[in-house]
Amino acid sequence: MPIFETVFQEKPAIVLEIGSVYTKIGFCGEAHPRFIISTEIRSISDILKKSYISLYDQTAAFFTKIFFKYLLASPKDRKVSIVESVLTPTVIRECIAKVLFYHFEVSSVLFLPTHLVATATLAVENAVVVDLGFKETIVIPVYSGVQVLSAWQAQPLGSEAVHDKIKAELILNGVKEEILTDAVIEDIKVRTCFVTKQSRALSFKSKEEIQPCPDLEYPVDGNDVIKVPGQLREVAFEVLFPKDNDRLGLPYIILDAILNCPVDTRKVLAENILLIGGTASALGMTARLKAELTKLIESDYYKNRLFIQEVKFHSAPSKPNFTAWLGGSIYSSTELITSSSFTVTRENYLKNSKIPDWVNYESAFVRTQG
């Protein structure tokens, strides 16, 4: 009976997107992931310092949970797609491949780049894809269906920065550090904070007296109550929009990515912005980015370089935190799952345990413009 099943009835590929905090898991050809769970491979750089075996074991343990607790699917002889950022260090990609082939005996692994596959959810060929994740924001333009890798921009501007800000402020206000666990901070951010309007942000920055939004009492387990000041609710996300001269905030890296693309593509790109990643779910994020970008393209620096009049945003048929996963689901339900030259089959892996590399991290970094 198992022979019939494996030979004649193709099992749907498993699609995984392993974020630094949340992992999206499901099957190809489905409109949303089955589960979004927290990533249990913690701070990969720390693990790597310890040993490769430790990274390998943690990955294997986490995947075991994914396959047998959540997806309830034997991974043996299955196809697996991994949606990941092109900036993922090779050692991690290799570790994932090794775990999947050796520990789980999957039949093939296809690595899909986050930014490229996200555009499949829109059926467009040109877009600036902005991944607002936990650790960082990565901007990569996609033009004519190709990632313009040389134009990428990345900054550690993500939810982590916002969490750090909230934590620091609350501790300053006298809240005990022990109760400010990561989960509590995240929940405070998700439920009470928002990205305020540009005008109000400016007022806060110039220390003008304006009435902040109402304060809030956030109860935590036990009988503690955390007082969340209204001003913190409004300005927590301001760390993503620093007032500075280094042009490092979110709007800058988006425009710089566009600027790194050939002149004739810039208008199209600016009019096709796609925000993905959970941080894009923050209330007011798109509106604020639009306001900032609109203002910035009028500034001297960009006006004479970009020649953009307008920015426009897409909205994908998904929640931002699984847009890339959804792209992976679409890609993996096509023939590409077997025919793409980025598919690594078990046989090939056995022969020369090599996996294709998108691009060399450094070389993309040095490159400025084509």
Added chain:
Amino acid sequence: MDFFLSKKIVEYACLCGVLSPLTKLYFCRHCLNLRCAFCCHHEVDSHFCSNCLENIPSSEAKLRKNKCNTCFDCPSCQATLSARATSIQVPMSTKGEGGDETDEGSASNKMVTKKMYYLACLACRWTSRDVGISDQTSQTCSWPEQEYFHSTRFQLLSEHFQAVVLCDKEEKQDYLRRKTVKTSKFPSMTDRTGLTVASIRRQIGFDKSAPKAKPKPTNITPSIATSEVEDLPDEIFTKPVNLKNITTIKQRLAQPANQPETVKHLYPQHKNLSIKRSLRCRHCEHNVIKPEYNPSSIKYRIQLFASNHVPEVRFVKADPFKIGESASIILKIINPTINDMTITIMDLPTEDEEKMAIEEMRKTFDKSVSIATKSSLTPSIMRPSLIEDPRMVDCKITGKIELPDSSFVVNQRDDSAEFDDDIQGDRQDPRFIIWRKANKVEIKLNVIPCDGLKKDDDIITGFTMQFTYSNVHTSTPEKESQGLRHALNVRVYINPGKISE
């Protein structure tokens, strides 16, 4: 009991090099070796619902997306919801619906009680009425399903790209046949790796830059970007927030499709199924664990727990350890099998010996793989498993055991013997055996802490235990005559305490 077993004082090294307590290990009867969950192959055996214990065949489970039809989880706290019944008075309906024993004539004003159901969480008091789901007449199956807003669009996208890729494939084949040189549309955008612009795209297969001779497979309206984005509501700056109405991140992610922001949109979630897992030895493809199919049974069809086959070593007590002085430890050794065992305590392999053994294992494995990959006739399903790379035991020995000078016998397990208290006096035991009863033996060994230890450093010691094992299960007649006793080795690591001074 659980505490006593779970504390990692005595651990065994699996053949793969991972350390586990004996209770977590398996014993492959066919390879006569220890196996652990890490190096065994896991398989989904059967699907069932952990709440209603319904057994669901895997093909059906797949259709139901691994969810139980009848059981729900609380969207607020993820506990299991229960259906509560209420009775309501409803006017006797006219003809059609009733069906109960009714008086046709005076129907109009008569009231009847009718049972209605709603879902309630006993843990957090959430009910399906909170979110406006109307009560249902039946306890099962009739709950309205939540629609996913983007399903149709997704379907279109998916079909579109499937067609695109197929079409591309044909074009590519055409192109290969004609062997004309294709020029790229955007030659300026090359990157450092030497890939041309379209190369990634071409490699991944989405290349459509070939002359569009054929019309696109399906027409899909691309998403239209807009400059009109939703602004923050003005009231956010003035109105106090009621936390009770806003979902937590956990609640949002528990409904990954919709990720509702307000509690109004929480919706009962079909309970995820559970599975029974079977484990298979990767060397010989035999099962070491295979559970019974029936979800309410906790029994196994195959259960090769190491604790039923391999002598158990228990740590009894140790003298305080002092730097540079040997101290004695007492271990109890228990024979779980129904045959007498001869046990020999030997040194652990040295690092070099361990490396050599690993090399040896790799070689035998490589051989089997190359044979399998060479013979093209082997159907893919018959391939041998890729075997997890064996590794060195991750444990540094800090105390050396003085080996006892002889082997000893541990009697068979005899459940009836537990009750007689005759002491076997006939055996001439070596001196290190300090106690013996039924299938248990206590031995006293000396441990010498290694040089360079400090106060409070852990003493970790170990030995290779060789034991005679009689494979009673092998029933092949020709083997039977040869006597089925094997001498097997397991590596045991013990942490008897810390340096006290």
